[in-house]
Amino acid sequence: MTNHDLYLEKISLWLDNRLDAAESAALEAHLRLCSTCRQTHAAMQMVDAQLRQAAQTVLDPSPGFTRQVEARLDSYRQSHRRLWAGMVILLVGSLVLVGVTVAAASVSLLTLGQALTDPAMLVYGLRRVGEFAHQFWLVADLLRLVVRVALAAVQQPLFWGMVLVSFLLTGLWVKILRSLYRRTAVHIT
């Protein structure tokens, strides 16, 4: 910071009455000697006077300001409530879906267990895994195994019941969420 800057900063403090008598005297002495600082001082004083004058003008918001704030608060509270309701529905829906999925998986595993009790299939599977563990055909072979298991599973009426319930619940859940968020799309404006 240059010598000028130090004095110019003091001008700013002087405008806000934050200089003591000795500092003010030192500033005035400098201003008498330095035309650069004197010019800036004059300009700063002019700006200060303009600002003080302008600060007397007080503006009013529009007449309906408080009503508009109230409307925004209403909108916010409604959105907030809907958001919470949405979160609860999301949570419950997710729990139901997880439950259905776990049940369906359990049925599938039971079916798989039944399939694996067939010694011929077990031996076949183990042999194939051993033979093709490092080969590309492993995936295709395992897929075939899965298809066979699935074919066994689809013969279980309970499996289809679970799939149907799962689909119905998913559809219902998505429908509820879409409806909820369509109504929640009230922007806080």
Next chain:
Amino acid sequence: MTSATAKDRESGQVSVDRQAQEQQWAAEARQGDRDAFMQLVQAYQRPVYNLCYRMLGDAAEAEDAAQETFLRAYTRLRTYQPGRKFSSWILSIASHYCIDHLRKQRYHQVPWDDLPPDRMLSASDPEPEQAALSRERDRSVHQLLDTLPAEYRLAVILRYWHNMSYEEIAVLMETTVSAVKSRLFRARQMMAKQARQTGGADQ
């Protein structure tokens, strides 16, 4: 120099009784009393709007910013510390909102918006000619403010329009008194330079 009535209206300087009343409203609002909150809106709509207007320079944006300020205040009432001046707290929210808004519009020149005459109050300019003069003066001041970065502009507005001390500005802007001194100095230096370039013709 400054009309005490006008200054008090805008700066949010309040008496001890008024402060006690506001503390009560704030406490009730924190408990969920919406009427109490609306009393605070009523009490502070003018200083908040004026701060936003001086910062943003546009009546519609200022109104939106002021409403957003009160909405944010409502949602953050739990963070309000009882005992703190409510005026400082609400103006702090308005300041942050305006600075963020200006940063988003970094390269956007804020237009000077001519307010309709009935939206402008002045303690000393009741005549139409005087009002026109006052508007012209406001226009040139706004042009000066427009040359400043947002933080400098805020310091100037709090100092002149809200009559705040360096210490109060520092608290509101979450900075040091030394930084406030520096910002006011730099702001004045920039505005003085601008005024000299325009030959002071706008005053």
